[in-house]
Amino acid sequence: MKLGLQVKLRQTIAPQLIQSLKLLQMPLLKLEQLLRQELSVNPLLEEVETSEDIETPPSEKETEIDPQLGKIDWGEYLGEESEFRVRGEKEEQEDKRERPTVVEKTLGEYLMEQLNFNKLSEDEHRIGEYIIGNIDENGYLSCSLEEIIEALKVDPEVAKKVLKLIQSFDPLGVGARDLRESLLIQLKERGLEQSLAYRIVDQYLNELDKKSLTQLARSSGAEFEEVQKAMDVIRTLSPKPAAGRFVNAAFPLVPDLIVEKVGNEFLVFHNDKNIPRMRVNPAYKELLRKNNLTSSETKDYVKKKLEQARWLLNAINQRRSTMVNVMGSIIEEQKEFFEKGPEYLKPLIMEAIANRLNMNVATVSRVSNDKYVQTPHGLFEIRYFFNSGLTKDDGQEISKRHIKSMLELIIKEESPATPLSDREIHTLLKKKGINLARRTVTKYREELKLLPARFRKRVTKEKNKLLEKEEEKTNSSPDGTS
Numbered sequence: 001m002k003l004g005l006q007v008k009l010r011q012t013i014a015p016q017l018i019q020s021l022k023l024l025q026m027p028l029l030k031l032e033q034l035l036r037q038e039l040s041v042n043p044l045l046e047e048v049e050t051s052e053d054i055e056t057p058p059s060e061k062e063t064e065i066d067p068q069l070g071k072i073d074w075g076e077y078l079g080e081e082s083e084f085r086v087r088g089e090k091e092e093q094e095d096k097r098e099r100p101t102v103v104e105k106t107l108g109e110y111l112m113e114q115l116n117f118n119k120l121s122e123d124e125h126r127i128g129e130y131i132i133g134n135i136d137e138n139g140y141l142s143c144s145l146e147e148i149i150e151a152l153k154v155d156p157e158v159a160k161k162v163l164k165l166i167q168s169f170d171p172l173g174v175g176a177r178d179l180r181e182s183l184l185i186q187l188k189e190r191g192l193e194q195s196l197a198y199r200i201v202d203q204y205l206n207e208l209d210k211k212s213l214t215q216l217a218r219s220s221g222a223e224f225e226e227v228q229k230a231m232d233v234i235r236t237l238s239p240k241p242a243a244g245r246f247v248n249a250a251f252p253l254v255p256d257l258i259v260e261k262v263g264n265e266f267l268v269f270h271n272d273k274n275i276p277r278m279r280v281n282p283a284y285k286e287l288l289r290k291n292n293l294t295s296s297e298t299k300d301y302v303k304k305k306l307e308q309a310r311w312l313l314n315a316i317n318q319r320r321s322t323m324v325n326v327m328g329s330i331i332e333e334q335k336e337f338f339e340k341g342p343e344y345l346k347p348l349i350m351e352a353i354a355n356r357l358n359m360n361v362a363t364v365s366r367v368s369n370d371k372y373v374q375t376p377h378g379l380f381e382i383r384y385f386f387n388s389g390l391t392k393d394d395g396q397e398i399s400k401r402h403i404k405s406m407l408e409l410i411i412k413e414e415s416p417a418t419p420l421s422d423r424e425i426h427t428l429l430k431k432k433g434i435n436l437a438r439r440t441v442t443k444y445r446e447e448l449k450l451l452p453a454r455f456r457k458r459v460t461k462e463k464n465k466l467l468e469k470e471e472e473k474t475n476s477s478p479d480g481t482s
Helices: 002-025 028-041 074-078 089-094 107-116 122-133 145-152 156-166 179-189 196-207 213-220 224-235 282-288 296-333 335-340 350-357 361-368 400-412 422-431 438-447 461-476
Strands: 045-048 257-262 265-270 277-280 372-375 378-381 389-391 397-399
Touching (some): 145 156, 179 196, 196 224, 296 335, 296 361, 397 400, 400 422, 400 438, 422 438
Parallel strands (some): 257 372
Antiparallel strands (some): 045 277
16 A cells, blocks of 8 residues: 555656756756747647736635546646746836747757758768768767767778768868868868968967968968968968857747846846746636536546646746855855956855755756846856855955956967967966966866967068077077076
């Protein structure tokens, strides 16, 4: 008997829990799509335009129905509390503002669309899908062509043909296996296959850090000015062709939450004015009355759809309250950020918020991923506020994002003629009391999508000759110092 009760409880709780977790993970646009789909498939759900449309019916709160179906609290489903509400009068005024659009496609989806535009055989399409599935977020193919051929047992020539096709897709340089191949693809697609820039990338890419422009001109047999122009072209190429392309805030994003300062407090609001407000359709109430002539099959169907509607409405309300609570706790922990700006962001881990709210870390993670919040300082992904940090030599805690801002500023203020290497940036940060490994500096620079020093260098012919003379003088001195 005890086991039977446990099984019954699992069957009752599990679907609602699954529904809640599913909705909690969804960003706003996907949530809207899901709810509109539910409206189309569940006849007991209906969309209402205003809160006046959903007053509780004047009839009794509980409606007696057939004994095997039990009692249904219609007031719970038909009253105002069942509506997926918004921010009241303030938000009604904001409805007049134009809603931003959002690019939802992933890189894989975008590439598959292009693949489907081509007339391919079944094998070619299968190869194409496999290749696209192995392209990472930066646009690089993460496995070799030989591995693809072995995995799919296909003709090598066919595999090469399909890879070449995908490498012609947008974004330029996608599907390459290394930096050199990506840059060459980008130049070729621009019609620069016969250019000096193409030859430099093809033959001298690994030497750009070591050779000055004059040396490069000498090696390539080109004039200094021609090499300068070629390097200008190379600097316009993307070392990571797809990085940030599909998640960059340059594409308008719809925030799930909005943080506004009201008086001396920061308040959290839902940006759900475009989410359908729903309730259970009261017309189906009559079908479940005890003494009507509705068949038991119909009543069972209505009861099933009613339960699904209840789970959905409860899950929506749970999603809203969880997101508000998490964001409210983040504001408390990151008060200086909201008062003064991003440079005051503190180190914060998800466990701290989870402990504060007495919830699971996984729940905080679901709230944070792929969801955005509009703040007085701009639009941020919620997970932005969670970041590791380190302690400076003076004992002050500093966040990883603050370090990145400092690194970005150092590069912005460097001399174009003598851009700083990652090792030199590492030394400068160390002087400021920030002890990072040099490889971490490189990692942060790459995450900021900043090019290596060799791609940032720009000097005049005269300055380049002076640098060469200084370099020769250093190399010729006995102790290796100038």
